[in-house]
Amino acid sequence: MLATARNQWTFLLLLAVLLLVVVLVGMNEAGVQQAQEMCRNAGGVPEVSRGYFxxxxxxxxxxxxx
Incomplete structure (x- = not known):
């Protein structure tokens, strides 16, 4: 019974970490989109290079x- 409870907590912890990473990457992408829009509004041409990450x-x- 103890091993099952430990597995459940481990699964929930990993799920929470995954959710946190997805939220942070989404917020970062929203910031890039906002910067691109501001650049276009100022008459510029936005260039985004993502590289490997x-x-x-x-x-x-x-x-x-x-």
Missing amino acids: VIQPEFQCKGINY
């Missing part, structure tokens, strides 16, 4: 003359 994209807004 989705977590930290490289963002540039080109074509803006200040």
Whole structure:
């Protein structure tokens, strides 16, 4: 009985960690989308390079003359 309860808690913990990662990646993607929209509104051309990881994209807004 103890092993089953431990497995259930482990499963719930892993599920919670997975949910947290998905939420954080979604928030990051929403921030990139907002930055792209702001760049377009300023008359620029957004460029996003994700590389190997989705977590930290490289963002540039080109074509803006200040």
